[in-house]
Amino acid sequence: MNPLPHTEALSLDKVSLFSHLSPAQRAQIEHIGILRHYTTGEIVFYEGDESRYFHFLIEGEVSIFKSGSSSETIQIHRFRAPSLIAEVATLKEIPYPASCESIQPSTILKISRDPFLALIQSDPSLSIALISSLTQKIGALEHALQRHSAPSALAKVARLIRDDRGIFQRLKGIEIARHIGITPETLSRMIKKLKSEGVITLSKSEGITLLLPDELNRSCG
Structure with a gap:
């Protein structure tokens, strides 16, 4: 060599x-x-x-x-x-x-x-x-396994927001969806649901802002 x-x-x-x-x-x-x-x-x-x-x-x-x-x-x-x-x-x-x-x-x-x-x-x-x-x-894989084993699409998205909110500024929606094993359409629906319930806000400049952490934790399943 x-x-x-x-x-x-x-x-x-x-x-x-x-x-x-x-x-x-x-x-x-x-x-x-x-x-x-x-x-x-x-x-x-x-x-x-x-x-x-x-x-x-x-x-x-x-x-x-x-x-x-x-x-x-x-x-x-x-x-x-x-x-x-x-x-x-x-x-x-x-x-x-x-x-x-x-x-x-x-x-x-x-x-x-x-x-x-x-x-x-x-x-x-x-x-x-x-x-x-x-x-x-090992720590990173444990978090990844927790997200993939979440009981619902909403729980997967909520756990991702809890663990790594910055990902919504680093990656495109299609990449985020692939990251947690759901479709981009499902990701969009779950984000809209959390926004409509006042749990989060989302903007291009600031990414996701968490407004109701207790509600988010409940959504994590």
């Missing part, structure tokens, strides 16, 4: 996991890594692919999704740079349980699993950083 070009080694500065490394340690990672650029809509890996690499998202944003019934896809989570992607599957050496798609031009540093794990064994601070990343991912 060819090392990364020297000029691209600076990308490691944007990954907090590597911020403490010495030049020699960074050189080791550059030697075992591959820097890949993905266009919007390009697949990083498919569900069921062999997990041979750690994926460090340096620039851009990706979507983790699963294929559902009737050719529909369910978005599980979105990751913005800098972030570590699908490290659990890579650590356990199991096929990827979901697919990953670049949803804007993205740069990913792919590092071969076995050489990287050997490096971790020689550098305990890297191991601690990896554990921290895993802990954050």
